[in-house]
Amino acid sequence: MPMGQITVTEHLLYHQTRSHEATGRFTHLLSDLILGAKIVAREVNKAGLVDILGFTCSNESKDEMLKKLDVFANDVFVHRLERSGVICAVASEEMPDMVVVTDEFQRGDYVVMIDPLDGFSNIDANVSIGSIFSIYRRKSASHKDAELGDALQKGVDQVAAGYVIYGSSTMLVYTTGQGVHGFTMDPSVGEFLLSHPDIRIPQKGKIYSVNEGNWNYWDAPTRQVVEYFKSMDNHLGKPFSSRYIGSLVADFHRNLLFGGIFMYPMDYKNPKKPKGKLRLLYEAHPLAMVVEQAGGLATDGRKRILDLQAEDLHQRVPLFIGSEYDVRKVSELYRQFD
Ligand code: AHM
Numbered sequence: 001m002p003m004g005q006i007t008v009t010e011h012l013l014y015h016q017t018r019s020h021e022a023t024g025r026f027t028h029l030l031s032d033l034i035l036g037a038k039i040v041a042r043e044v045n046k047a048g049l050v051d052i053l054g055f056t057c058s059n060e061s062k063d064e065m066l067k068k069l070d071v072f073a074n075d076v077f078v079h080r081l082e083r084s085g086v087i088c089a090v091a092s093e094e095m096p097d098m099v100v101v102t103d104e105f106q107r108g109d110y111v112v113m114i115d116p117l118d119g120f121s122n123i124d125a126n127v128s129i130g131s132i133f134s135i136y137r138r139k140s141a142s143h144k145d146a147e148l149g150d151a152l153q154k155g156v157d158q159v160a161a162g163y164v165i166y167g168s169s170t171m172l173v174y175t176t177g178q179g180v181h182g183f184t185m186d187p188s189v190g191e192f193l194l195s196h197p198d199i200r201i202p203q204k205g206k207i208y209s210v211n212e213g214n215w216n217y218w219d220a221p222t223r224q225v226v227e228y229f230k231s232m233d234n235h236l237g238k239p240f241s242s243r244y245i246g247s248l249v250a251d252f253h254r255n256l257l258f259g260g261i262f263m264y265p266m267d268y269k270n271p272k273k274p275k276g277k278l279r280l281l282y283e284a285h286p287l288a289m290v291v292e293q294a295g296g297l298a299t300d301g302r303k304r305i306l307d308l309q310a311e312d313l314h315q316r317v318p319l320f321i322g323s324e325y326d327v328r329k330v331s332e333l334y335r336q337f338d
């Protein structure tokens with residue numbers, strides 16, 4: 001079949017029937033996530049019409065309406081997943097606690113982590129935003145309610161991860177541990193069609209992406225890392241190009257296709273509590289699985305992201321993610337300070 005005619009469901013079924021764990025449940029779970037993404041995509045696309053059409057039903061301000069989109073995306077995913085019959089819990093960046101499926105007839109063995117609308121503050125400027133997801137298998141016994149420990153796992157335990165980018169077109173990129181595959185939404189048929197099979201990130205990049213406005217909040221090793229990519233003496237022999245959208249999925253996706261490194265280092269905005277910004281479970285773990293499956297790397301500067309054990313649902317980590325060579329260089333530079 002020509003590549004552009006393979007739907008994401010066909011692709012999933014093809015790979016699942018070749019795996020030893022082909023139960024159909026996993027495909028069902030992904031299909032529910034995809035349906036959620038299609039509903040969110042529809043609303044995100046409409047958000048751009050706000051200025052032209054105004055709001056139909058109330059006198060809410062634009063800010064209030066956009067804020068609702070955030071909540072709406074969360075509700076869509078959580079609602080669909082809870083009723084999918086294949087998960088035992090879902091945790092979201094938007095909710096303080098995880099939702100546990102208590103009905104034993106609705107309960108399955110998967111646990112889903114989701115960032116329903118990442119980079120959402122950019123939506124006003126028509127900048128691409130995204131949803132990020134990560135799937136684990138529960139560790140506790142199947143006949144009981146899920147426990148917090150089922151959500152707090154290591155990145156290497158993920159069975160699948162991916163994201164949807166709501167951009168000039170809507171794209172789904174996912175991995176089940178057998179490479180990374182990208183699908184573009186064809187609005188005329190309402191399906192994600194295979195457009196980027198087996199994505200490989202270039203081994204070395206030419207782009208660095210970081211919020212350099214944080215320079216004054218960084219420590220000496222981090223400044224040296226960023227200096228490295230701007231200097232003439234790096235492995236390119238010339239400064240990298242700087243590209244920073246401030247929307248993680250969009251920055252990550254560009255670097256995945258073209259090569260490069262995205263960084264959100266630890267900073268001292270709160271001098272007593274230095275920390276990274278991005279969340280381990282909803283952002284770092286899933287994108288680390290995607291990047292490694294595409295041949296790249298992800299580190300917190302000292303440890304591989306996928307080896308990090310989650311200790312808290314909303315734990316934040318420093319993140320350096322992208323082309324293998326560029327990320328290795330970061331770890332090397334940090335080691336010099338240890
Ligand atoms: P959010 O989860 O509140 O949307 O924040 C995450 C976003 C990422 O999409 C992006 O990489 C980062 O925050 C940008 O942060 P900053 O504005 O500090 O550069």
Ligand code: MG
Pocket residue numbers: 093115117118119283
């Ligand atoms: Mg986020």
